[in-house]
Amino acid sequence: MRLSSGAFAASCIAIEVVGVAIFLRGFFPAPVRSSAPTEQRAETPAPEPAAGASSNWTKLPPPLFSKVVIVLIDALRDDFVFGSKGVKYMPYISYLIEKGSSHGFVAEAKPPTVTMPRIKALMTGSLPGFVDVVRNLNSPALLEDNVIRQAKSAGKRMIFYGDETWVKLFPKHFIEYDGTTSFFVSDYTEVDNNVTRHLDEVLKRGDWDMLILHYLGLDHIGHISGPHSPLIGRKLSEMDSILMKIHTSLLAKERETLSPSLLIVCGDHGMSETGSHGASSTEEVSTPLILISSAFERKPGDSRHPKRVQQTDLAATLAIGLGLPIPKDNVGSLLFPVIEEKPMREQLRFLHLNTVQLSKLLQENVPSYEKDPGFEQFKMAERLHGNWVKLHLEENHSDILVGLGTKVLRQYLSALKTLSLSLSTQVAQYDIYSMVVGTAVVLEVLILLLLSTPHVLCRKAELDVPLLSPVFSLLFYLMFLVLSAIHVVVCTSAESSCFFCSLPWLAAAGVMVLVSALLCAIVSALVRMVVIDGMLLKKNAAHPSSGWSEVDLLLLLGTVGHVLSLGASSFVEEEHQTWYFLVNTLCLALSQETCRSYFLGDDCEPQHHFHVEQGCEGVLTHTLQDSTVCNNFKPNRAGKGPSLSEAHGGCKWWTVLASPWLVLACCRMLRSLNQTGVQGAHRPDFSHWLTSSEHKVQLSGLAAVSLLVIFMLVQRGCSLVSKAALALGLLGVFCYRAAIGNVLFPWQPDNKGISKGIVEARFVYVFVLGILFTGTKALLKSQVIAADFKTKTVGLWEIYSGLVLLAALLLRPHNLPVLAFSLLIQMIMTKFIWKPLRHDAAEITVMHYWFGQAFFYFQGNSNNIATIDISAGFIGLDAYMEVPATFLTVFGTYVGPVLWASHLVHFLSSEASSGSALSRACFCYALICSVPVATYIILVTSLRYHLFIWSVFSPKLLYEGMHLLITAVLCAVFTATDQTGRTKS
Amino acid sequence: MKDTDIKRLLYTHLLCIFSIFLSTFIPSFFLDNFSILETHLTWLGICSVFVTAVNLMLYLVVKPNVSSKRSSLSHKVTRVLKCCIYFLMSCFLLHVVFVLYGAPLTELVLETFLFAVILSTYTTVPCLCLLGPNLRAWLRVFSRNGVTSIWENSLQITTISSFVGAWLGAFPIPLDWERPWQVWPISCTLGATFGYVAGLVISPLWIYRNRKQLTYKNN
Numbered sequence A: 001m002r003l004s005s006g007a008f009a010a011s012c013i014a015i016e017v018v019g020v021a022i023f024l025r026g027f028f029p030a031p032v033r034s035s036a037p038t039e040q041r042a043e044t045p046a047p048e049p050a051a052g053a054s055s056n057w058t059k060l061p062p063p064l065f066s067k068v069v070i071v072l073i074d075a076l077r078d079d080f081v082f083g084s085k086g087v088k089y090m091p092y093i094s095y096l097i098e099k100g101s102s103h104g105f106v107a108e109a110k111p112p113t114v115t116m117p118r119i120k121a122l123m124t125g126s127l128p129g130f131v132d133v134v135r136n137l138n139s140p141a142l143l144e145d146n147v148i149r150q151a152k153s154a155g156k157r158m159i160f161y162g163d164e165t166w167v168k169l170f171p172k173h174f175i176e177y178d179g180t181t182s183f184f185v186s187d188y189t190e191v192d193n194n195v196t197r198h199l200d201e202v203l204k205r206g207d208w209d210m211l212i213l214h215y216l217g218l219d220h221i222g223h224i225s226g227p228h229s230p231l232i233g234r235k236l237s238e239m240d241s242i243l244m245k246i247h248t249s250l251l252a253k254e255r256e257t258l259s260p261s262l263l264i265v266c267g268d269h270g271m272s273e274t275g276s277h278g279a280s281s282t283e284e285v286s287t288p289l290i291l292i293s294s295a296f297e298r299k300p301g302d303s304r305h306p307k308r309v310q311q312t313d314l315a316a317t318l319a320i321g322l323g324l325p326i327p328k329d330n331v332g333s334l335l336f337p338v339i340e341e342k343p344m345r346e347q348l349r350f351l352h353l354n355t356v357q358l359s360k361l362l363q364e365n366v367p368s369y370e371k372d373p374g375f376e377q378f379k380m381a382e383r384l385h386g387n388w389v390k391l392h393l394e395e396n397h398s399d400i401l402v403g404l405g406t407k408v409l410r411q412y413l414s415a416l417k418t419l420s421l422s423l424s425t426q427v428a429q430y431d432i433y434s435m436v437v438g439t440a441v442v443l444e445v446l447i448l449l450l451l452s453t454p455h456v457l458c459r460k461a462e463l464d465v466p467l468l469s470p471v472f473s474l475l476f477y478l479m480f481l482v483l484s485a486i487h488v489v490v491c492t493s494a495e496s497s498c499f500f501c502s503l504p505w506l507a508a509a510g511v512m513v514l515v516s517a518l519l520c521a522i523v524s525a526l527v528r529m530v531v532i533d534g535m536l537l538k539k540n541a542a543h544p545s546s547g548w549s550e551v552d553l554l555l556l557l558g559t560v561g562h563v564l565s566l567g568a569s570s571f572v573e574e575e576h577q578t579w580y581f582l583v584n585t586l587c588l589a590l591s592q593e594t595c596r597s598y599f600l601g602d603d604c605e606p607q608h609h610f611h612v613e614q615g616c617e618g619v620l621t622h623t624l625q626d627s628t629v630c631n632n633f634k635p636n637r638a639g640k641g642p643s644l645s646e647a648h649g650g651c652k653w654w655t656v657l658a659s660p661w662l663v664l665a666c667c668r669m670l671r672s673l674n675q676t677g678v679q680g681a682h683r684p685d686f687s688h689w690l691t692s693s694e695h696k697v698q699l700s701g702l703a704a705v706s707l708l709v710i711f712m713l714v715q716r717g718c719s720l721v722s723k724a725a726l727a728l729g730l731l732g733v734f735c736y737r738a739a740i741g742n743v744l745f746p747w748q749p750d751n752k753g754i755s756k757g758i759v760e761a762r763f764v765y766v767f768v769l770g771i772l773f774t775g776t777k778a779l780l781k782s783q784v785i786a787a788d789f790k791t792k793t794v795g796l797w798e799i800y801s802g803l804v805l806l807a808a809l810l811l812r813p814h815n816l817p818v819l820a821f822s823l824l825i826q827m828i829m830t831k832f833i834w835k836p837l838r839h840d841a842a843e844i845t846v847m848h849y850w851f852g853q854a855f856f857y858f859q860g861n862s863n864n865i866a867t868i869d870i871s872a873g874f875i876g877l878d879a880y881m882e883v884p885a886t887f888l889t890v891f892g893t894y895v896g897p898v899l900w901a902s903h904l905v906h907f908l909s910s911e912a913s914s915g916s917a918l919s920r921a922c923f924c925y926a927l928i929c930s931v932p933v934a935t936y937i938i939l940v941t942s943l944r945y946h947l948f949i950w951s952v953f954s955p956k957l958l959y960e961g962m963h964l965l966i967t968a969v970l971c972a973v974f975t976a977t978d979q980t981g982r983t984k985s
Numbered sequence B: 001m002k003d004t005d006i007k008r009l010l011y012t013h014l015l016c017i018f019s020i021f022l023s024t025f026i027p028s029f030f031l032d033n034f035s036i037l038e039t040h041l042t043w044l045g046i047c048s049v050f051v052t053a054v055n056l057m058l059y060l061v062v063k064p065n066v067s068s069k070r071s072s073l074s075h076k077v078t079r080v081l082k083c084c085i086y087f088l089m090s091c092f093l094l095h096v097v098f099v100l101y102g103a104p105l106t107e108l109v110l111e112t113f114l115f116a117v118i119l120s121t122y123t124t125v126p127c128l129c130l131l132g133p134n135l136r137a138w139l140r141v142f143s144r145n146g147v148t149s150i151w152e153n154s155l156q157i158t159t160i161s162s163f164v165g166a167w168l169g170a171f172p173i174p175l176d177w178e179r180p181w182q183v184w185p186i187s188c189t190l191g192a193t194f195g196y197v198a199g200l201v202i203s204p205l206w207i208y209r210n211r212k213q214l215t216y217k218n219n
């Protein structure tokens, strides 16, 4: 069947998205889970082992502590407590750690160091998978077994104050709660006062067993001004006084009841040197964990070098401390110092419970668990333990008992350590089969695209897609059979759980069909290339091949170089540098081209193609309205000729010469607006200066100017109605920002109270939808009324301007200049570079792609999950709604690529040099996006045991997957636009 | 005649390479703890001076630009002055380009400027020696098929390779190897130097290999 190259590329990309989805599902495996259903209650605890005789202690041991208070201080870094800051600002806690009856640890949080997975890890003892970061946006109720659930079913009364994530994770678990939202990151006093205000009353009442406080203020301060801000000290002092209050009150209560209570101070994650979190730097993963109880022995002069433990160890310790069963999915080991003062029999019992739970989890998750050293140690320890219990029951209180006891203890501890470690590494088990299937699909698509590249670029934009060719049907069926056989074999062997096997067989068969069909298509494309193109090549050999210009060479080498650079973790972290560098070099190359074509325009050789002829008439006559004049303006690559060198006047030549430098200057300014990446992120940048509270006036001014520039640049192509809507919409954007307190309103300086700005934002949404609607209407109309070229151009421009308006709403006010500069650069490039120099569609597409990527980073994005601006998903919404919030966040993050791609559509269809330009551009766009994805998938597969796989490569993989999805949507739009254009002609 | 020309070209180039070698070794006799990495700025200055001196000397001795006519003293003086201005202009222009490429605007100004100086030494100085302060000739040489002698051909090659070297030298900066030479602008200056040396080595060989195909307009 015949397809235009655009439609072909769009369908290829769609298939590639499926492949990447399968790959991602295999790459981010489900975390270690117990297969036993969590509902199954009243499971009898493992009895104490006893050699020969049966033990008389089968019930769970009683709780060690009557009351437990957990104070979770968000983003509490270890040095805030154990470092010099702790001594200075947290004197009470420092005193307790040093002199009091307490145990201090540095608990290591596993990446992703984001609040919700960390709370899950603390309460379930398991390691949430990487994909949980993405689900952080909407935290559904925690389904896994956890301490809170166990405590509830044991009838404990729990009270919670703080981050409402807990309330969402544990709905109906607390007898009393007050969730505060972390919606307004700029607020760091109110969030904490909301927690503290309940404290006096609750401490006095004492009718609870567990009190959980989650303070968010410190994290917010970190996000605003970093870990060295003076605000940190004040916040730590506040926390210290709160802890002192709680501790003294607990001690007073203890004197009445005579049973010890436990105060736990911990952080969910640390804070990097920039104040953010999410990755795996030492600052982000090190959090203090301090257990304070009068049950612990006082150790005067304890060193200030706390032991490093895992964050997951808290769950088991908490369960033991409260006399609860240990959560089933727990991979942590009990913190031994907590039970150190107990009698030997109890110590062994606790350790036994923990080890049994871990080994059960190991049995369920590892097929060859018997060979695991931890399991062997456990079996050994259990046997020894049995002997010990037997001796103990025989009332043999000799030194042998003590000696044997210590030996069992040591055995248990090492078994715990090994088991915990091997379970933690289980999380990094990859589902290789799904990954291979996904990679196969992606690679086949890429090869198909690459094979058709010469055809699309050099000849016509129509492609023969030989899907139904009967010659290859035999190959197809054979392939399908082989694949099915492999599928059956792999899935029945069932070594480990595999996503692709768990799919319904129809879906799996569908993927098989896809794989074999693609293979047939590749084979036939290859044959065609060898047979037909070989003949054509001989014929063409007589022609002098059109030389590649420097810009072409740069575009090709830059793209290849960028793809190769993805193999190094530093280049992934600093990918923005790559793009800035490439864009700068592109501008310089363009500058060279403009110079040469201007100064040496006359004495150029005819075989050096049309780049050299430079006409300024484009500058003069080209406005968007009368671009119909130049319908046959651009010679395409095949039929180029120096026929268009009329009007070679020296008119405004300097604008052409200066424009690359202007673009360069714009890029330089944008680069210093947002420092991003890892190395540069801590450097002061303009956006920090703008967002600090004392520069609100400047920020307001800048936002207003940017909005004005945006209006000036966008309105020129719109119809009158859209112009008005655009103006009102941009005004609405400013009002929205003023309402939520980002900027100041000039005529209402004392804006009292911060609202969510729902009304203003929805006002803008109405205009966005209105403009998009008129644009689409015009586009459809141009399809009906034949040859109405102008309507189509205006329609496309209106869709583009609707997107710009939406972007203006979603971008933070300090990022509005990014949008304004993006429009400015698009205008400059269109008027002074692309039109006069007459680049062909492929070159323009690649340039648009480069600029789009650069603007992705100019906006402050990076390849780190933490830089995603989630607040964009809440604009204009009262409550969290998954679909619109996800859409808005994604659009807000990918503003750069989307806007540049939509500009590309408009530019190419307004030029309308040849009907196939858009189709060809779509093909190029699809190709240039799928090359990095395919390469990256292979790279990540080969680097899957790299140290930085979770912190650097995995987030980038998610970004690439998302980018591919967006590309697929864009290609679909390209093709749709192209179709409307095609039916017309 | 061509072969002797190529030979002369080779010798001059060897002399240039030798001057760069000298600039790294001679100062260590006079200056304490001189090394390329530690006292990078000093080395930059010395290297720049050495290369300029050798280029000027070669220009006076070899006089490859045979077409230059005898002219009056005032003409010569203005020519020299013009050359100086062109050199300074190119330094400033390159400085601006580096800043546009992301070099810090206010910090490390001297470092950036010296990098601009050394890169102009590798590129502008030979151009000035060979072509004089004549922008049109420069543009001609650096466009396709505009070369008229092997000297210009080698000039094209060395200049482009210096620029490419400096460009490639920027790549290691983001890597997290924590090496002393990854600091701005050391890797770039080293890249430019290596590029220049490579250009000096390659161009006679390349011209020798392609001597049959190379036909110039004026001979």
Ligand SMILES: [Zn+2]
Residues within 6 Å of the ligand: A074, A075, A114, A115, A219, A268, A269
């Ligand atoms: Zn947090």
Ligand SMILES: [Zn+2]
Residues within 6 Å of the ligand: A075, A219, A220, A223, A277
């Ligand atoms: Zn945070």
